[in-house]
Amino acid sequence: MRKFPIIKMRKLGAERRVLTFLVRSCGFIKLRAISAIVDTGSPFTFISQSDLRGLRIPKNLPMVRQINLLIPLKIYSVGECEIWLKDENSKYVPFKTNLHIAVPAIQKIMIPGGMPSIVGTDFLDRYNMAVGKKYLLELNE
Secondary structure (H helix, E strand, O other), X not given: XXXXXXXXXXXXXXXEEEEEEEEEOOOOOXXXXXXXXXXXXXXXXXXXXXXXXXOOOOOOOOEEEEEEOOOEEEEEEEEEEEEEEEOOOOOEEEEEEEEEEEEEOOOOOOXXXXXXXXXXXXXXXXXXXXXXXXXXXXXXX
């Protein structure tokens, strides 16, 4: 069983479990570290608009759907990408995931600290992962 450290941070007015990962491929020019809330209530793994800076994502991405998490969001599909998680031994482990971008459907809504990126159940279920107090655990089947 591999363990990936998560930290507790105050985001969106509550204490959340946060995982930092690197985004690679998907045509991204740069490697970028992103801190994301591990959210077992979100069906999608997505990066927020604020985390997109410098990644040079194409502007003509297909919209998948509109959902309501805390606010109405438009979800766009980037496609299958590779993200890298750092395990407890500081070794980076690659995982493939369908990555999405979340954009507030109503531009006038302001979220203190900005909309966070999210690691959702699509990723957790695909790799049989569970959220613990200090680690994201990759369970053996």
